[in-house]
Amino acid sequence: METFIKDYDKILKKQRALETNDPLDRLIAVVNEAKEKIQNGPESVNASLATLSKAIKTVSNGISEEQKELQSALTKYSKAIDKKFVADMMGTINPHAFDNKEKILRNTIAMHFIRQGNFEVGDAFAKEAGLTIPDAMRHQFVEMFDIHAALKENNLEPALLWATRHRSELEKRPSTLEFKLHRQRYLQLLQNKQTQEAIVYARKNFGYFGERHTQEILRLMGCIAYMDRIETSPYADLITPSFSDDIQHMFTRDFCSLIGLPCESPLYVSVTVGTQALPTINKMVAIMKAKKTEWSQQSELPVEINLTDNTKFHSIFACPVSKEQATEENPPMMMVCGHVICKESLVKLGRGNANQRFKCPYCPTESMISQAKNVFF
Template sequence: MESFIKDYDKIIKKQRTLETNDPLDRLIAVVNEAKEKIRADPSSVTSSLAVLGKSIKTVSNGILEEQKEIQSSLSKYSKAIDKKFTADMMAAINPHAFDHKENILRSTIAMHFIRQGNFEIGDTFAKETGLTVPDSMRHQFMEMFDIVAALKEDNLEPALQWATRHRSGLEKRSSTLEFKLHRQRYLQLLMGRQVQEAIAYARKNFAYFGNRHTQEIFRLMCSIIYMDHIKTSPYADLMAPNTNADIQHMFTRDFCSLIGLSCDSPLYVSVTVGTQAMPTMIKMASIMKAKKTEWSQQQELPVEINLTDDTKFHSIFACPVSKEQATEENPPMMMGCGHVICKESLQKLCRGSSNLRFKCPYCPQESMASQAKNVYF
């Protein structure tokens, strides 16, 4: 990678050289110089234009040479990257992954447009592919984007009204959105030097949250003392510049949660996960190709893919006996001793008989398949 970094630095250096010595500025200077000569001595038009033509040609040739140099550097850099990274991404792609699943893919794309606020594009795509986007879903996301747009303009009222209407649902999810909105509104009044209005607002709205946010409410009320220089006070964190963006994200997350959806669209998550998994998949494919082997399992990958926390949505159980990931057809089963293995492993241990006693693979206790219970994560 060091060689790539050096080549990249060379390109950046040449680009900066061009920026400091702007070719257009040089051409303008040549033209202005000719104009001044003609203005000072109108009889020198012919000679001045001849000199101007030569000067323009000289500057143009210089510009072309400079451009050739930077283009040559870019071309060499691109070829070096292509030569170094020769991974064949097609080897890690299953061309039949979406066979007979076209409607699912189209629906996912249409819903992605809706969830991004591109309602017109989403409706057009759905119409052209013969899909029907539920009006209720469309109206819900239209409401969400209207509220987000208001938050971007520091208008908290629509979000406060929504949070008040959905207070019970937010509390079930231990969300602090409603309090954060009231907190932000209080600070808006305080920064607008509407001290009495801020105190009245706090008395009206903070009492409901007193048991859960006592310390924070104390800090909010004490911050009035430092109103004139709060940014250099012990309460400067109350005026963090990213507070509004955090509230927008929190609102979007809670809004989607209340209608049973994740904060990010399935298409975005799928692309993100695919990008994270691609290097591992390419390496796996190259090893299998070299060894002339094929992966026979259809429901799981032969390697572990490390994903970020925001792309993990449910627990995964891998059988300690077979080392295979549990599926709906092969669910995890808890034996009488409390240890858990997959159903297929359990059937092998009991040899197909539900009343045959067998020893647990992890403790001395004996169990029977009839005693085993399904485990749900």
């Protein structure tokens, strides 16, 4: 990407040079100069016109050269992008990936609209796709977005009412959302110069959280003495602008968790993961095409895909051999080569003998049941 940035900077400099030395302004200046000479000396019309023609030609040639340089730079930049980024993605697409799964895909799309707050679009899509979105779930997300909208306006009351109503469920997570909301409301009062009201609010609401947040409550009470200059005090971190965004994210995460759903919609996560994996997959497809080979294993990638931490999920494990989901009785087991399969598949490969050597289903390495380790996700 650094090469692209350097080339882009060169194009930008050339474009700015053209803007600061506007060719049209130069042409206008030449015409005005000739006009002034003709007005001052009508007898020099022919000479002035000849000079004007010559000047126009010179300026036009200069403009042409400058435009050619800019066009050349743009062409090189465009070719570099085309060469670096593969436009044809057909080699990475599995046209049968969603065979017999159309309803699941449509339901995922409909729920994505609902989860993004686009309720009218989600309802219209569900109706046209012949789906039924549960009213209870729809109402839950309507409530979530109403509270989220209030948080954006720094109105904490709806979120506080929700957090208080679900206090027991939030404490089981455990979640600090309710305390963070009270903390933010307390600081709002202080910043609005309502010191006495803030103290009364703290006495009323902080006591319940005293054992778990003692040090933070002490800092909140201590910052009162610095409110006139808190930006330069040891308590400046209490009024960081990003804290409001953190509360919004925390509320969304906890709300979704309580109704048994992840914070981000599955469609968003899938698209994000696919985008991150695409360069590696494209490179692998190109290598296989050059070697005239194909990846023989279905539903498994030939290389590891490096993903960001927020897109890594290990809540379940499906055995790549038996295709069955792991359970406590049939846990995932890692062989010496690093490949993981379920215990039942491992026992079948080893024919029940703990010291019987067998080949890994995915690489040439030989293993034994006794060498396998239980994996906990």
